Amino acid sequence: MKTIKTLLLLCVLGLASCKPDPCLDVICLNDGVCDDGACLCAEWYEGTDCSTEERAKYYGDYIGTATYFNSAGDEIDSSTDTIPVVANGLIVNEIIADGIPLVLSVSGLGVFVIPPNATSDPNGTSLTVSGDGSFDSNLLTINATMEFAQDTLTFSFTGSK
Numbered sequence: 001m002k003t004i005k006t007l008l009l010l011c012v013l014g015l016a017s018c019k020p021d022p023c024l025d026v027i028c029l030n031d032g033v034c035d036d037g038a039c040l041c042a043e044w045y046e047g048t049d050c051s052t053e054e055r056a057k058y059y060g061d062y063i064g065t066a067t068y069f070n071s072a073g074d075e076i077d078s079s080t081d082t083i084p085v086v087a088n089g090l091i092v093n094e095i096i097a098d099g100i101p102l103v104l105s106v107s108g109l110g111v112f113v114i115p116p117n118a119t120s121d122p123n124g125t126s127l128t129v130s131g132d133g134s135f136d137s138n139l140l141t142i143n144a145t146m147e148f149a150q151d152t153l154t155f156s157f158t159g160s161k
Contacts, residue, residue, distance in 0.1 A: 058085050058110075062140040064159020066098060071152045083140065083157060095133075097142060097157065098122075102129055110135040114144055131155075 022037030031042040032050030041050035066081035099122035114131040131144030142157040
C-alpha cells in the first residue's frame with residue numbers, strides 16, 4: 001500500500017511539474033507555424049497570427065520621377081510618371097514602367113530583380129529590360145537598363161503611393 005501511495009504521489013508531482021504546451025491555443029494562419037508560443041509566418045505573411053498579407057501593402061500606383069540617361073550617362077529626359085504594381089497568383093510579380101510591363105523576381109523582403117525581359121514599348125519598338133529595385137514602406141525605387149537595337153538607356157524611378 002505504501003508503494004502505491006508513493007507511486008501516486010510521484011505521478012501527481014510529475015504531472016504538476018509539466019509545462020503546458022505554449023502553442024496549445026496559438027493559431028497561425030496562412031501556413032505559419034507555432035514555435036514556443038509565437039507564429040513563424042510563411043513568406044509574404046506577417047503579424048502575430050500571420051493573417052496580414054505582406055505583399056498587399058505594395059499594390060497600387062506609385063507617383064514619382066522617372067529619369068532616363070543615354071549610354072554616355074547624360075540625362076536625356078525626366079518626367080513625373082505613375083507606375084502601377086500588380087500581382088498574379090502568390091507574389092507581386094509585375095510593374096508597368098512607362099507602358100512597358102516588367103516581370104519581377106521578388107524576395108519576400110521588399111527587394112526585387114528585373115531579369116532580362118524581351119518586350120516592346122508602347123510604340124512597338126523591341127527592347128530588353130533588366131535591373132533591380134525595392135519597396136520600402138510606401139516608396140518604390142527602380143534602376144533598369146533598356147537595350148534597344150541601336151542604343152542603350154538607363155532608367156531610374158523613385159515614387160511613392
